[in-house]
Structures are given as structure tokens and as C-alpha cells.
Amino acid sequence: MFSSVSTTAIKAKIKEVKQENMDRKVILQKRKKIIKSGNLKKKDTKKLVLYLKNGADCPCQQLDNLTNQYLIMGRKVDKQYLLTGIHKWDKSNKEFKKAMKTLKTYKCPEFTTVFK
Template structure:
């Protein structure tokens, strides 16, 4: 199980502390918490979650060892704000009042003796989210080799089969480029960050801000190849806007590099017309 990879025991107890009765159910539910661990909001996030999803099975011990109340509180204090930034409240199933005090048999914070030692690996950064120092020519080349370029606000994030599914707000999409996309694609755009559960994307640490996304249509899906937080006035986005204007000017030499953009009107807004 990816969430608990590196914990030093081989057997887990079912049903677990969240009521999951099968391994398949555990795998499906646990995968949605991997991004929180990758945010590194607390060093014991993985330890806390694994004590719930994959409690250790110990011979001659009938009861499940629960996380200590203090472990839950510490992780909640550090990670609840991160979840809130993505529109997720701290769930009732992780209510810290249900867990025993530290003087009982329970899984403590890392400062105490380790019952569940873990091995932490440096998280891999998603390729689409890596910071790159791009000049105007790089921006033009990147824009031309992709099928779409959109400025979006995020409505919803989900995780399916290891990929990150991003649903934009319909009324907040600005279209800079569309190549080979149908009207059906436009009506309900869904974007995919492939392998998003196995990598981190610090660019997306707040879904309340707009993003510039570029990508390609692959096997019917809109796959993100570049994702950047849109910061108005930032030098990189001034260069991007300048490059767009060059590409949309028929007289510009840059337009010959990306002919499908030549002569197009200014960036369009997808959704209800603006007053």
C-alpha cells in the first residue's frame, strides 16, 4: 500500500479503525490521503494515518492499538489548515476525542518511543509542476507544442487510479489556445495530472488562486504538461502575455512558429459572456 510504504511490519488487522473490512477497500480509501502526506504538513502524518488504515496485527493482543490523542491533535493542528486550503474540512472520522490519552496503550508522537517507525523518502516533484526559468522563446515553444493553454480556477480535485483529476470552475476559464478540442471537450473540461499520487506539486497548495495550465490531448484526455500559479504582475506572466500577443499578430515572425494562433482574437473567456 503506497500510503504506508516503509512501515516496519508485515501484517495488518481488519477491520481497521475506520471500519474497512477488505484490503481492496483499504487501498481505495487510503490512496486519497497520499497527497496530504506529500504536503509534509507534519512529520507524523503518515504514522497517524497508517495506524488507522493499516493497524499493526500483534500476536496475543486482541485489541487494535490506536493512535494517541496527542498524536491526532498534533497532526490535526498542522494539517487541517492545509486541507482547508483545498476545500476539505477535518473529517469526523478523525475526531481526536475518540482516541485514548497518552497514558494508555497507544501510538505516540515521534518524540516518544517509536511503535511504528517509518522510512521517509524525499518526494518527487511532478514534471508539470517543476520550476523552469523560461525566456520568451521557451514560452513560445512550450505554447506551440501543446494543444491547450488555459487560465483556470480549480473547482474540485480528485484522485483516480494514481492520477490527479482537476475540474476547473466553468465561469473562470480563460482560453489562450485550443487545438483539436471539440465542443464537447469545452462544455465540461476535466484536466489530468498523470501520476499525481506519486509526486508533489507545491504550485497547487491553494485552490483559491488561478492557475495557468498547458497540455495535450492524449487518448481522449486533457493531460497537463505545465502548471503554474498565476501571479498577476509577476515577470514570468508578463512574458507569457507578451508572447501570446506576438503569436496572435499575423505580422510577427513568431506567428510562423505557431500558425494556428496567428490572427486569433485576444484570449477568450469560457462561460457566460462578460457584461
């Protein structure tokens, strides 16, 4: 699962996943490594919670396994951080390598046309 609209990337384990209305609320463990901060502030990382909008019935296996490290991507919308991608942290996996490369080299097309 990967989206080019991710502005934040974090390496972390998931502490807890809860259902909240039609969304899924993903709570990360305290220890995490910021890979790409985007618009994420340091104070926001203390109790970071991401939401998977309309994902209450999502069969995402990553959200069921709380023992693995994950590359978790998201973006801030209003006052919430939305989950836009999640990959098991596995450097030998080709899809994971591709996601990491895209994440590091991605340039927002809106930025180049709007902020000249």
C-alpha cells in the same frame, strides 16, 4: 512548470483535485477563458478534466490552492487531456510573462517539417 508540447491554454480556477489510481484528476470550474484552443472543442470545455499522469504523489502547490486563477496548459492524448503546465495567473511575475510569450509565439517544429 511549462512544456512546449502544450496545445491548449486556459485561464481558470481549479474546482477539485482527486487521486485516480496513480494519476491526479484536475477538474476546472465552469468559468474559464480559452487562451489557446489547440485541438480543444467547445463541447470539451463544458466539463473539462485534465490528468497529471503518475502525479498522485506530486507535491505541486498549485493543485493544493483552489482560490487562485491559473494559466493551465495541456494537450489531448487519445481521449484524455493531460496537464502539461500550470502557472499562477500573475502578470507581474517574470516566469509567468515568459510562459505567456512562449505560448503565443511557439511554433511546433513537427508541423513545419511534416505538413509542407
